[in-house]
Amino acid sequence: MNDIFIHPTSLVETHHIGHGTQIWAFAQILKGATIGSQCNIGDHCYIESDVKIADNVIIKHGNKIWSGVMLNNGRFVGPSQLTATRQHLSVTHAVQSGATYNNRQWLVTTRIHEGASIRAGATVLAGTQIGKFSIVGAGAVVTKDVPAYALVMGNPAHVQGWVCQCGHPLSFDSHLAHCAICNLHYAKDGKVIKLIAF
Amino acid sequence: MNDIFIHPTSLVETHHIGHGTQIWAFAQILKGATIGSQCNIGDHCYIESDVKIADNVIIKHGNKIWSGVMLNNGRFVGPSQLTATRQHLSVTHAVQSGATYNNRQWLVTTRIHEGASIRAGATVLAGTQIGKFSIVGAGAVVTKDVPAYALVMGNPAHVQGWVCQCGHPLSFDSHLAHCAICNLHYAKDGKVIKLIAF
Amino acid sequence: MNDIFIHPTSLVETHHIGHGTQIWAFAQILKGATIGSQCNIGDHCYIESDVKIADNVIIKHGNKIWSGVMLNNGRFVGPSQLTATRQHLSVTHAVQSGATYNNRQWLVTTRIHEGASIRAGATVLAGTQIGKFSIVGAGAVVTKDVPAYALVMGNPAHVQGWVCQCGHPLSFDSHLAHCAICNLHYAKDGKVIKLIAF
Numbered sequence: 102m103n104d105i106f107i108h109p110t111s112l113v114e115t116h117h118i119g120h121g122t123q124i125w126a127f128a129q130i131l132k133g134a135t136i137g138s139q140c141n142i143g144d145h146c147y148i149e150s151d152v153k154i155a156d157n158v159i160i161k162h163g164n165k166i167w168s169g170v171m172l173n174n175g176r177f178v179g180p181s182q183l184t185a186t187r188q189h190l191s192v193t194h195a196v197q198s199g200a201t202y203n204n205r206q207w208l209v210t211t212r213i214h215e216g217a218s219i220r221a222g223a224t225v226l227a228g229t230q231i232g233k234f235s236i237v238g239a240g241a242v243v244t245k246d247v248p249a250y251a252l253v254m255g256n257p258a259h260v261q262g263w264v265c266q267c268g269h270p271l272s273f274d275s276h277l278a279h280c281a282i283c284n285l286h287y288a289k290d291g292k293v294i295k296l297i298a299f
Numbered sequence: 300m301n302d303i304f305i306h307p308t309s310l311v312e313t314h315h316i317g318h319g320t321q322i323w324a325f326a327q328i329l330k331g332a333t334i335g336s337q338c339n340i341g342d343h344c345y346i347e348s349d350v351k352i353a354d355n356v357i358i359k360h361g362n363k364i365w366s367g368v369m370l371n372n373g374r375f376v377g378p379s380q381l382t383a384t385r386q387h388l389s390v391t392h393a394v395q396s397g398a399t400y401n402n403r404q405w406l407v408t409t410r411i412h413e414g415a416s417i418r419a420g421a422t423v424l425a426g427t428q429i430g431k432f433s434i435v436g437a438g439a440v441v442t443k444d445v446p447a448y449a450l451v452m453g454n455p456a457h458v459q460g461w462v463c464q465c466g467h468p469l470s471f472d473s474h475l476a477h478c479a480i481c482n483l484h485y486a487k488d489g490k491v492i493k494l495i496a497f
Numbered sequence: 498m499n500d501i502f503i504h505p506t507s508l509v510e511t512h513h514i515g516h517g518t519q520i521w522a523f524a525q526i527l528k529g530a531t532i533g534s535q536c537n538i539g540d541h542c543y544i545e546s547d548v549k550i551a552d553n554v555i556i557k558h559g560n561k562i563w564s565g566v567m568l569n570n571g572r573f574v575g576p577s578q579l580t581a582t583r584q585h586l587s588v589t590h591a592v593q594s595g596a597t598y599n600n601r602q603w604l605v606t607t608r609i610h611e612g613a614s615i616r617a618g619a620t621v622l623a624g625t626q627i628g629k630f631s632i633v634g635a636g637a638v639v640t641k642d643v644p645a646y647a648l649v650m651g652n653p654a655h656v657q658g659w660v661c662q663c664g665h666p667l668s669f670d671s672h673l674a675h676c677a678i679c680n681l682h683y684a685k686d687g688k689v690i691k692l693i694a695f
Contacts, residue, residue: 110508112308112324126508126525127541129324129342144525144543145325145559147342147360162543162561163343165360222620222638224420224438240620240638240652242420242438242454256438256454256638256652310506310522327522327540343523345540345558361541363558422618422636440618440636440652454636454652 119156137174161221169227173215214249216266234266250287250294263287263294317354335372359419367425371413412447414464432464448485448492461485461492515552533570557617565623569611610645612662630662646683646690659683659690 104121107113111128119138124130126144133150136142140154143162148154151168160166160178172178209228216234219225225243232249241258250271252262263271265280271287271294272278278287279299286299302319305311309326317336322328324342331348334340338352341360346352349366358364358376370376407426414432417423423441430447440454448469450460461469463478469485469492470476476485477497484497500517503509507524515534520526522540529546532538536550539558544550547564556562556574568574605624612630615621621639628645638652646667648658659667661676667683667690668674674683675695682695 127325127343127523144561145343145361145523145541163361163541163559165342222420222618226437239622239640242652244437254653256440257452325523325541343541343559361559363540420618424635442635454638455650 115150125162155215169209170211170213172213173217173233178213178219217247218268234264236264236268248292248294251292260292263289266296313348323360353413367407368409368411370411371415371431376411376417415445416466432462434462434466446490446492449490458490461487464494511546521558551611565605566607566609568609569613569629574609574615613643614664630660632660632664644688644690647688656688659685662692 105118106123108124108126110126111124113124113130114132115130115134115136117135119136119140121138122136122140124142128142128144128146130136130142130148131150134148134152136154137156137158139157141159142148143160143164145163146160147165149166149168152166152170154172155174157174158172164178211225211227211229213219213231214233217231219231219237220239222240223237223243225231225237229243230246231237231243232247232251235247235249235251235253237243237247237258238252238254241254242256243253244257247253248260250263251260252264253259254261263273263278265271265283265285267280267283269280269282271280273289276289278289286297288295288297303316304321306322306324306326308324309322311322311328312330313328313332313334315333317334317338319336320334320338322340326340326342326344328334328340328346329348332346332350334352335354335356337355339357340346341358341362343361344358345363347364347366350364350368352370353372355372356370362376409423409425409427411417411429412431415429417429417435418437420438421435421441423429423435427441428444429435429441430445430449433445433447433449433451435441435445435456436450436452439452439456441451442455445451445456446458448461449458450462451457452459461471461476463469463481463483465478465481467478467480469478471487474487476487484495486493486495501514502519504520504522504524506522507520509520509526510528511526511530511532513531515532515536517534518532518536520538524538524540524542526532526538526544527546530544530548532550533552533554535553537555538544539556539560541559542556543561545562545564548562548566550568551570553570554568560574607621607623607625609615609627610629613627615627615633616635618636619633619639621627621633625639626642627633627639628643628647631643631645631647631649633639633643633654634648634650637650637654639649640653643649644656646659647656648660649655650657659669659674661667661679661681663676663679665676665678667676669685672685674685682693684691684693
């Protein structure tokens with residue numbers, strides 16, 4: 102555990118932090134949160150107690166990661182908003198929300214899959230799944246699931262194209278594409294993209 | 300005042316804080332700000348000196364609440380932006396803004412009414428009114444007043460539907476609606492929704 | 498240098514700060530960053546080591562300014578996101594990004610010109626130029642260059658009109674406009690606006 106870096110101004114209340122992870126200034130990580138190895142948690146981040154973050158994840162400065170969010174291996178989360186409450190939850194402390202708030206039915210899981218990238222200013226609604234190696238463009242507002250390898254943009258976010266694991270755009274000729282940089286090959290069936298041997 | 304919780308890393312410069320209110324890590328609240336009872340002010344919040352916050356208000360982590368913003372009872376402000384300057388104010392320190400900046404004509408009031416909820420990533424323009432029990436959806440950019448009980452989404456934000464005080468969607472049959480969860484009844488006249496006895 | 502104000506909770510690691518500049522609570526400014534005179538850097542800001550900020554710049558609370566961003570004289574940056582990585586960069590720590598990340602090809606320059614104003618909740622994509630005295634409206638997502646004196650709004654941002662150096666709207670009669678407040682005159686040729694002697 103001696104290769105973990107924790108900035109002296111940060112408040113780290115969990116013991117579940119993997120080796121090589123760095124946590125920067127004025128961040129707070131609540132008791133019970135799990136953070137993998139080789140992660141980088143930027144200044145002014147706030148991570149709640151039920152959050153699970155896998156390995157090699159970069160959480161850029163100022164992110165707030167609420168209970169219910171799960172981030173798989175190797176992804177980049179820009180300064181963005183990952184929400185964890187239902188869109189139709191209203192006031193939480195007031196009597197009107199009543200049982201809905203108290204029984205935590207409002208807490209839905211938001212899952213960010215391996216290699217996905219969420220860019221600056223993006224907002225991800227609670228309960229959505231961000232597919233592996235997809236890119237959520239800057240300023241996008243994600244209201245439904247994002248397919249693997251998709252690039253989504255806009256408010257609400259729509260699929261604008263497809264990207265390789267390295268992030269470079271893919272051009273599908275009929276239902277096949279090839280990344281000249283990585284030499285990886287992909288097959289496309291509707292909105293389902295798969296890596297293929299070639 | 301002994302049931303107020305103030306995190307030791309926060310900077311609270313006002314004396315006007317109601318009972319039961321909690322203020323979390325790395326927050327700063329300027330002298331002269333007023334915060335009611337049973338409020339919850341998250342990590343990394345910044346609240347300016349003219350702000351008035353009523354009771355039972357949740358201000359989620361990372362919010363910046365500028366002078367000119369007034370929040371009534373019982374609402375939930377996600378990690379969002381409430382602006383307090385005119386859209387057409389330009390550079391503020393430079394000579395070009397001159398008198399406009401110096402006489403504080405740029406400061407307009409933004410009023411968030413009882414029970415309204417502003418979701419993650421939303422932006423509210425200065426001078427707008429957010430109607431009671433309305434929901435400003437995640438990522439919405441509010442450029443004009445939001446009616447009471449409305450759900451607004453998009454950039455710019457438009458009314459997408461109507462919600463009960465508990466946050467559940469309302470379906471109007473002709474001009475009447477009923478919430479099966481709360482057993483509350485509503486009447487609708489154009490964009491004016493009212494709670495009615497039934 | 499004795500008129501520089503640095504809040505005791507902030508972490509200022511650069512020596513390049515001009516006279517009269519104020520840096521507020523819980524901000525962090527990395528070694529090597531350059532900040533001019535009479536600037537105001539708000540609470541919870543984070544400024545990376547390659548950033549160059551000229552004089553009279555206001556950086557509102559909570560901004561994160563990444564390497565590659567250059568801000569010229571006299572501008573107002575609301576609580577917004579200035580990105581500094583290519584849209585198509587994917588995971589950064591994971592092996593898939595490989596050479597692209599390591600050779601810093603992902604780092605592109607974002608230049609904010611004199612007097613420009615970026616409002617709350619706006620997102621500016623890396624590599625774009627924000628023209629002088631332009632206004633990027635609240636919540637706008639800037640995906641291409643913004644002309645001088647333009648007001649842009651929306652996601653993606655589009656030109657909605659033109660503004661004087663003081664921020665007031667300009668109405669062009671044929672190709673000429675006059676600001677009644679500043680008494681400045683402008684000529685318009687397509688999307689190119691110039692200040693003219695009159």
